[in-house]
Amino acid sequence: MNTQIQSATVAAPVPLATPAVSVAIESVNLSYGDNHVLKNVNLAIEPGEFFAFLGPSGCGKTTLLRLIAGFNQADTGRVLIGGKDISALPPWKRDVGMVFQSYALWPHMTVRKNVAFGLEERGVARAEIERRVGVALDLVGLGHLGDRRPSQLSGGQQQRVAVARTVAVEPKVLLLDEPLSNLDAKLRVQVRRELRDLQQRLGLTTIFVTHDQEEANTICDRIAVMNEGIVQQVGTPMELYERPANLFVANFLGTANILAGEVIGSGSERHFAIDGGIRVPIAPGATIPAGARLVFRPQHAGLTGPEASSADGLALPCIIAHREFLGASVRYGVRFGTTEIGVDVPFQSGAELFEIGDHAKLTLPERLLLWLAA
Structure with missing residues (x-):
C-alpha cells in the first residue's frame, strides 16, 4: 500500500461533507x-x-x-x-x-x-x-x-x-x-x-x-x-x-445587575421601589411580570458628577464603593441606598477617575432596562 498520500491545499479542500441537513x-x-x-x-x-x-x-x-x-x-x-x-x-x-x-x-x-x-x-x-x-x-x-x-x-x-x-x-x-x-x-x-x-x-x-x-x-x-x-x-x-x-x-450570559423591589403606584406614576428608599420610575406602557427584577448590564449604566442629570433616563445619587482597572474599562462598585451594583466605564488615558467615597450620579437609559422574572 502506498502510504505517501498527496495533500490537498488547506485553502481549497476537497469537500467531505454530504449536503447539510436539519x-x-x-x-x-x-x-x-x-x-x-x-x-x-x-x-x-x-x-x-x-x-x-x-x-x-x-x-x-x-x-x-x-x-x-x-x-x-x-x-x-x-x-x-x-x-x-x-x-x-x-x-x-x-x-x-x-x-x-x-x-x-x-x-x-x-x-x-x-x-x-x-x-x-x-x-x-x-x-x-x-x-x-x-x-x-x-x-x-x-x-x-x-x-x-x-x-x-x-x-x-x-x-x-x-x-x-x-x-x-x-x-x-x-x-x-x-x-x-x-x-x-x-x-x-x-x-x-x-x-x-x-x-x-x-x-x-x-x-x-x-x-x-x-x-x-x-x-x-x-x-x-x-x-x-x-x-x-x-x-x-x-x-x-x-x-x-x-x-x-x-x-448566565455575561454580567448583570439584578435588583429586587416592588412596583408601587399606577398608570404613569408607577415606580419600582428598591431597598434604601430608592424609587426607579417605570416607563409608561412597560410590562412588568409578577415578581420581576430590574436588570441591566454594567456597561449600560454610566457615572456623572453629583450635580448632573440624565437626559435619556434615570439619574440616581450614589457613592463609589470600590474601583477595579480592567485595561479597556474601569469597573466601579457603586452604592445607592443599601444596594451595590457594578458599572463599567470605558478607560481613556488621562481621564479623571472617580475615587472611593466620591459622590456621583448613576445614569440608566430607560430603553436598556429589563424587567425579568425567574
Missing part, C-alpha cells in the same frame, strides 16, 4: 430513575448551522447530545435528522459523527491509522480510505504529521486528529462534546477559531456542547441555553445577551 428534537423527555434529566425539549436546528447547547454542569446538555448520537434513549419524543425519524436507530446507523471530550485516540496507532479506523470498520475501499484520510488531515492542517502517534502531538493537534477522524466518515451531523476543555486558555482561543473555519468550509450541521459562554458566543450561529433539563431560551448570541427571556439567562 436536526429536530421533538417533545423529548428522559429520566434516570427519579431524576428527570430532560424535560419536554423541543429544538429545530437549521441545515449547516453551528448550534450550541450551553448551560452549567448537570443541566442536561451532554445527555441531549448523546441522545442525538444514539448513546441515550428518550422516554418520550423523537429525534429527526433531515426530516427522518432516527430515534430507533443504533448509533452506527445515524450518520452522525461525535468528537468526545477525551478525544479517544488509539495510542498505538499513527495519526493516519486513527483517522482511517472508522472508514476501515465501515468496509470502505482502500483507495477511498486513502483519499478521505488525506483530505481530512489537510483540512485540519496535519497532513505532514500522519506518521506520528498521539503521544507525539500537542493537545491541540490531538484535538484536530479527533475532528479529522470524525469528518472523514462524512457524517450528516457533527457533534462536539466540550472538545476544547482539555486545552489551555490561549490554545482554546486558537482551536475554536479553527473549528469555526472548518465548519464553514464543510458547510456541515454542527452541534457544540459547552459550559463556556465565551466559546459559544464567538463561534456559534445560535445557542440553546439550558438549565435543569429545560431549554430556557434559543437565539443568536446577541439576542440572548440583549433580550434574555428570564433571570437565569441574563445572569
